[in-house]
Amino acid sequence: MSPSPARITAVDTYDIRFPTSRELDGSDAMNPDPDYSAAYVVLRTDAADGAEGHGFAFTIGRGNDVQVAAIDALRGHVVGRSVDELCADPGSLSRDLVGDSQLRWLGPEKGVMHMAIGAVVNAGWDLAARRAGKPLWRLLADADPAWLVGQVDFRYLTDALTPKEALELLRRGREGAAERAAALRARGYPAYTTSPGWLGYSDEKLTRLAAEAVAGGFRQIKLKVGADLADDVRRCRVARAAVGPDIRIAIDANQRWDVDEAITWTNALAEFGPYWIEEPTSPDDILGHAAVRRAVAPVKVATGEHAQNRVVFKQLLQAGSVDIVQIDAARVGGVNENLAILLLAAKFGVPVCPHAGGVGLCELVQHLSMFDFVALSGTTDDRVIEYVDHLHDHFAEPVVIRDGHYTAPTAPGFSAAMRPGSVAEFTYPGGTFWAADRARRDIDNGKGQVACRK
Amino acid sequence: MSPSPARITAVDTYDIRFPTSRELDGSDAMNPDPDYSAAYVVLRTDAADGAEGHGFAFTIGRGNDVQVAAIDALRGHVVGRSVDELCADPGSLSRDLVGDSQLRWLGPEKGVMHMAIGAVVNAGWDLAARRAGKPLWRLLADADPAWLVGQVDFRYLTDALTPKEALELLRRGREGAAERAAALRARGYPAYTTSPGWLGYSDEKLTRLAAEAVAGGFRQIKLKVGADLADDVRRCRVARAAVGPDIRIAIDANQRWDVDEAITWTNALAEFGPYWIEEPTSPDDILGHAAVRRAVAPVKVATGEHAQNRVVFKQLLQAGSVDIVQIDAARVGGVNENLAILLLAAKFGVPVCPHAGGVGLCELVQHLSMFDFVALSGTTDDRVIEYVDHLHDHFAEPVVIRDGHYTAPTAPGFSAAMRPGSVAEFTYPGGTFWAADRARRDIDNGKGQVACRK
Numbered sequence: 001m002s003p004s005p006a007r008i009t010a011v012d013t014y015d016i017r018f019p020t021s022r023e024l025d026g027s028d029a030m031n032p033d034p035d036y037s038a039a040y041v042v043l044r045t046d047a048a049d050g051a052e053g054h055g056f057a058f059t060i061g062r063g064n065d066v067q068v069a070a071i072d073a074l075r076g077h078v079v080g081r082s083v084d085e086l087c088a089d090p091g092s093l094s095r096d097l098v099g100d101s102q103l104r105w106l107g108p109e110k111g112v113m114h115m116a117i118g119a120v121v122n123a124g125w126d127l128a129a130r131r132a133g134k135p136l137w138r139l140l141a142d143a144d145p146a147w148l149v150g151q152v153d154f155r156y157l158t159d160a161l162t163p164k165e166a167l168e169l170l171r172r173g174r175e176g177a178a179e180r181a182a183a184l185r186a187r188g189y190p191a192y193t194t195s196p197g198w199l200g201y202s203d204e205k206l207t208r209l210a211a212e213a214v215a216g217g218f219r220q221i222k223l224k225v226g227a228d229l230a231d232d233v234r235r236c237r238v239a240r241a242a243v244g245p246d247i248r249i250a251i252d253a254n255q256r257w258d259v260d261e262a263i264t265w266t267n268a269l270a271e272f273g274p275y276w277i278e279e280p281t282s283p284d285d286i287l288g289h290a291a292v293r294r295a296v297a298p299v300k301v302a303t304g305e306h307a308q309n310r311v312v313f314k315q316l317l318q319a320g321s322v323d324i325v326q327i328d329a330a331r332v333g334g335v336n337e338n339l340a341i342l343l344l345a346a347k348f349g350v351p352v353c354p355h356a357g358g359v360g361l362c363e364l365v366q367h368l369s370m371f372d373f374v375a376l377s378g379t380t381d382d383r384v385i386e387y388v389d390h391l392h393d394h395f396a397e398p399v400v401i402r403d404g405h406y407t408a409p410t411a412p413g414f415s416a417a418m419r420p421g422s423v424a425e426f427t428y429p430g431g432t433f434w435a436a437d438r439a440r441r442d443i444d445n446g447k448g449q450v451a452c453r454k
Numbered sequence: 455m456s457p458s459p460a461r462i463t464a465v466d467t468y469d470i471r472f473p474t475s476r477e478l479d480g481s482d483a484m485n486p487d488p489d490y491s492a493a494y495v496v497l498r499t500d501a502a503d504g505a506e507g508h509g510f511a512f513t514i515g516r517g518n519d520v521q522v523a524a525i526d527a528l529r530g531h532v533v534g535r536s537v538d539e540l541c542a543d544p545g546s547l548s549r550d551l552v553g554d555s556q557l558r559w560l561g562p563e564k565g566v567m568h569m570a571i572g573a574v575v576n577a578g579w580d581l582a583a584r585r586a587g588k589p590l591w592r593l594l595a596d597a598d599p600a601w602l603v604g605q606v607d608f609r610y611l612t613d614a615l616t617p618k619e620a621l622e623l624l625r626r627g628r629e630g631a632a633e634r635a636a637a638l639r640a641r642g643y644p645a646y647t648t649s650p651g652w653l654g655y656s657d658e659k660l661t662r663l664a665a666e667a668v669a670g671g672f673r674q675i676k677l678k679v680g681a682d683l684a685d686d687v688r689r690c691r692v693a694r695a696a697v698g699p700d701i702r703i704a705i706d707a708n709q710r711w712d713v714d715e716a717i718t719w720t721n722a723l724a725e726f727g728p729y730w731i732e733e734p735t736s737p738d739d740i741l742g743h744a745a746v747r748r749a750v751a752p753v754k755v756a757t758g759e760h761a762q763n764r765v766v767f768k769q770l771l772q773a774g775s776v777d778i779v780q781i782d783a784a785r786v787g788g789v790n791e792n793l794a795i796l797l798l799a800a801k802f803g804v805p806v807c808p809h810a811g812g813v814g815l816c817e818l819v820q821h822l823s824m825f826d827f828v829a830l831s832g833t834t835d836d837r838v839i840e841y842v843d844h845l846h847d848h849f850a851e852p853v854v855i856r857d858g859h860y861t862a863p864t865a866p867g868f869s870a871a872m873r874p875g876s877v878a879e880f881t882y883p884g885g886t887f888w889a890a891d892r893a894r895r896d897i898d899n900g901k902g903q904v905a906c907r908k
Contacts, residue, residue: 159745286741
């Protein structure tokens with residue numbers, strides 16, 4: 001009797017939270033005190049090789065439990081699936097999750113439920129890439145264009161992009177792919193860094209980190225703006241003085257402004273030559289971004305980290321709202337939907353500069369940009385992946401930055417697996433860090449005896 | 455010593471599910487088997503009068519637990535609040551919930567987390583209206599225009615509507631309000647009914663229910679379309695024959711189509727004189743709706759039940775995407791955000807015809823339309839509230855339909871309270887209905903003994 005085919009046997013979820021708010025890492029005009037967190041999911045299998053798939057949604061603290069509950073709600077669609085069938089067609093998982101008509105009501109295709117789908121779909125791709133023995137970027141770049149088209153949900157897209165056009169883009173993208181893959185392995189993919197620019201940092205820290213960024217090979221940095229105009233003027237001046245005239249400085253308002261305010265504020269910072277203004281207003285405001293873009297040129301407009309799905313990206317492109325498309329690996333419905341967004345950007349000729357940082361977003365999104373370079377857009381001109389130097393040590397295969405570039409991953413998978421020690425330490429509320437933290441607080445509050453007696 | 459002021463002491467949540475899928479009630483082209491459900495919340499207080507506030511998010515089954523988890527995540531913002539302060543300014547609750555920067559990441563202002571906020575905010579308004587001794591529509595219609603403006607979050611709206619313009623609209627809306635309130639009490643607010651039009655119904659049932667609707671005083675019915683064009687042609691013909699030429703027939707595709715398909719399909723049904731086409735495509739597709747509207751006139755375009763927040767409604771109006779704004783009482787962030795949407799619609803001169811049905815949506819949304827009539831738009835011309843005759847018996851103060859009109863509620867509150875017996879019966883999975891249902895299924899599956907032995 002032949003052994004029964006391998007199945008997914010469990011969907012294990014973890015509420016992982018890091019106490020980042022205590023250092024003001026990640027502070028911006030809308031998010032003063034984030035605790036970077038991940039609703040982490042592992043697909044377990046009974047495959048002989050012990051294969052697993054890892055994925056996560058990124059959150060900034062409170063509500064990470066809601067995100068975990070949403071992933072848990074998908075379990076019934078996942079457990080029992082054939083591993084081989086999933087790996088041969090990750091789109092089958094995506095379609096079943098997006099297509100659950102009852103769960104769809106909770107979006108549709110947006111917010112908590114859609115991020116949960118993205119986490120599980122990404123875990124499916126991690127599993128597929130591991131079993132293929134390739135990093136995800138290479139699995140995608142090597143894939144047959146027709147198969148890739150089959151991975152995309154074109155619903156609501158066909159007025160802007162048809163499957164036939166997508167196939168043509170992917171076929172053209174394959175020309176010269178081998179040479180570009182070699183160049184990628186040799187040089188990596190250009191990065192920019194947000195590490196100097198958090199709102200909570202002093203001018204001295206900003207200056208030091210900005211100079212370090214340039215010395216480290218970065219050609220672009222990013223500053224958070226939008227809380228106080230006089231502060232922003234000063235910080236932009238400090239940053240420009242630190243990096244000189246040739247380094248690009250992007251500015252990021254994290255959705256802080258209304259349309260008119262975005263225009264006034266951005267123009268007030270124009271003298272410092274910002275390269276792009278990011279998230280000037282609501283991520284839902286397609287027409288608002290278009291109005292801002294018309295009024296602040298030549299400063300470019302960038303958005304997308306909070307754009308909920310491909311339908312919003314489609315319209316941002318149709319309306320001429322953006323100069324830069326910022327995909328996020330863990331906001332939309334996973335790799336399949338990001339393929340759709342990369343194809344839309346290619347169709348409209350708009351460069352993709354991914355959002356990253358947070359927990360593991362750098363690890364994931366590098367694969368998508370590298371695929372885009374090797375086998376779709378074919379260029380890194382005016383393209384950079386965000387880099388923030390937080391929390392990489394918690395991942396089994398952390399990103400490697402060399403001379404301002406992301407090094408191409410070589411390990412099989414999507415780089416999504418967290419270190420077991422980090423999971424044990426930062427699981428909330430039961431992990432060792434949080435348990436010790438509660439004990440410390442109880443002692444500080446004079447409750448030490450009570451806590452010990454429990 | 456004077457007694458300490460009344461506080462909110464608990465936020466109790468309930469996962470309520472009704473087995474509606476077994477009758478095909480509510481079946482449409484995207485939602486073939488909904489189990490209408492409510493993530494129900496009760497704000498308990500220690501007020502001497504025992505005051506409570508009731509609210510809910512509506513879902514269609516799976517995932518209702520995720521919605522409950524999201525409401526639970528808000529508890530920390532609610533428990534301990536002063537009842538008097540909340541009732542004097544429900545916007546303070548809305549601002550604190552929407553403004554939680556960590557929870558905001560899970561949207562922002564969309565999907566599961568935003569519907570949870572809506573449920574809690576609506577419960578706050580229910581409490582406020584009960585304590586004021588007025589039905590919510592009257593509390594709003596009697597309120598000082600400046601106070602109402604203070605209830606609205608204008609963030610991301612000011613390029614389309616300023617607080618000053620809103621104040622002007624509300625001041626003008628008050629002229630003649632007493633006369634309109636009297637007319638409302640005498641005659642009610644016009645309704646239309648979707649009860650005949652579910653996809654799962656036979657032609658005979660459609661004919662019978664359509665004729666009953668007309669006999670019952672309704673001047674508009676609605677048919678679900680979008681699954682099969684030949685079927686839709688036949689069903690529209692049957693419906694038109696049943697109601698005659700003078701009754702409006704709306705058609706509703708529940709987001710089934712891409713833009714081009716929406717245009718083709720709607721035009722193929724034009725011979726039956728549909729009044730509006732509802733949700734022709736993705737609720738996120740502002741530009742798509744505008745394209746459809748241009749191509750299907752004189753058929754009107756209606757959408758909004760899944761529009762996630764005021765920013766999307768703003769753009770639907772700015773882009774000329776809709777002839778009809780369909781608010782939903784439990785999709786956006788509660789009464790405060792619906793005030794913003796009503797004001798936007800008034801500014802652009804577009805009629806509001808609310809989405810209802812589901813669980814308790816009729817009970818809630820009638821209050822918003824009645825306020826709109828009495829103290830904002832000042833008219834019911836071309837305005838109708840959806841009515842579906844499902845599940846009203848589970849509410850303590852169910853809607854009353856008389857001669858095709860919603861009767862103006864007189865009981866204090868937002869009509870959101872469910873009957874305790876219904877809560878006990880349909881709480882999932884522990885309520886008496888679901889427990890008995892499991893026992894029945896176990897017996898059918900030959901597991902009766904096992905189930906009994908537990």
